[in-house]
Amino acid sequence: MSYRTIIALHNMDDDNDAIAPALTLCRDLNAHLSVVVVGLTPQPPMSSGYGAGAFEIWGAEFTRLSDDLTEKVEALEKWISKHQPADAVSFDVGQEYSQSGTLARDISRRVRYCDLCVFTGAYQSDSLVWEQALRGALYDTGRPVLIMNNRACPLNDLKRVMLAWDGGVQAAIAVRHALKLLANADDVHIAMADPHSATERFGDEPGSELAAYLARHSVPVTVVPLATEGRNDAETLIRHATDMDAELIVMGGYGHSRLQDWFLGSTTSNMLKSADRPLLLAH
Structure with missing residues (x-):
């Protein structure tokens, strides 16, 4: 199949340059790159036993992480624009900020609208974010997933x-x-x-x-x-x-x-x- 839209999942804690292999891949395949910065919302407190103050603390943490995610999206947009190769690819950067119980579902919905989903860095087996994101990308999408493991992968010129x-x-x-x-x-x-x-x-x-x-x-x-x-x-x-x-x-x-x-x-x-x-x- 031809690859015209590639979704790259990017952990909000990863360095910006982790997206570089996906840029190279999209340039080689003449594909659009859609980056999704992924973050988990903090778990809400139990409904009883903690007092009203617990919800205020949770709300503040939720807002802080949401703001951090928005800043990460903006920083990644600037990084990609600055480090584009000479033959630049089209790209967009979005975010998925979800609870652990819904992240896989939300990722799955996004991945249905691409030809290939990419994890650019090494898969983090102890990361709840990546475990849920991978299951969302694989299950119920009908799309392949490429785990790049910090390596270049010349899909158009494999030996x-x-x-x-x-x-x-x-x-x-x-x-x-x-x-x-x-x-x-x-x-x-x-x-x-x-x-x-x-x-x-x-x-x-x-x-x-x-x-x-x-x-x-x-x-x-x-x-x-x-x-x-x-x-x-x-x-x-x-x-x-x-x-x-x-x-x-x-x-x-x-x-x-x-x-x-x-x-x-x-x-x-x-x-x-x-x-x-x-x-x-x-x-």
Whole structure:
């Protein structure tokens, strides 16, 4: 697919120059950049037991953070205007100031109106803001999400790509979103952690059906079954991505239910915590 609108989510606590990779990406793709500065409102006090003064304190904190967010938006607009490359891209900067219980929903609504959602810095696994923002960007949007992990990612000129393939629906959706990127790459590996033949997900020859499908789209593909050897799937996949020096990892995001992912973790969560290179996720 072609990318004409890219949304970049920017934590209000991040430095302004964290947006630079998104600027470069939009210049390379001739896409509009829509930056959304994300902030969490303070939690309101309980309705009883704290006295009226607690609500006054909460209101003051709410207003202070709101003002800080507005200042951040203005500062980021100035930074982008000053640091634009010679062939400048069109851009706008907005904000999403939400409670923890509604942030994912609000982010989801915005992401439906873009071709690609980008997290420019490294994913912060211990950040409630990023955890909610990522779930909002992935679930119920039908859009791919690119975690750049502080690296350049030349989507229009990729050389080496790793597909983390588990035979599931989310992985298939991710492949479909990345199809045009894969066709332009020089080397694409279908990497599978301990694939089992003759199963519902993989069939008799794990990876062969996907390889045939991609070959019909002129994707230069290699099937690579990987033995985990006591490591978890994410460690195994990341090691192979490092060995092949992949510029991008493509994978499905959160294949289990949201409740299972929350309590049990997932390969997606482990990849987000440990991967040191760009990840393209879809759900």
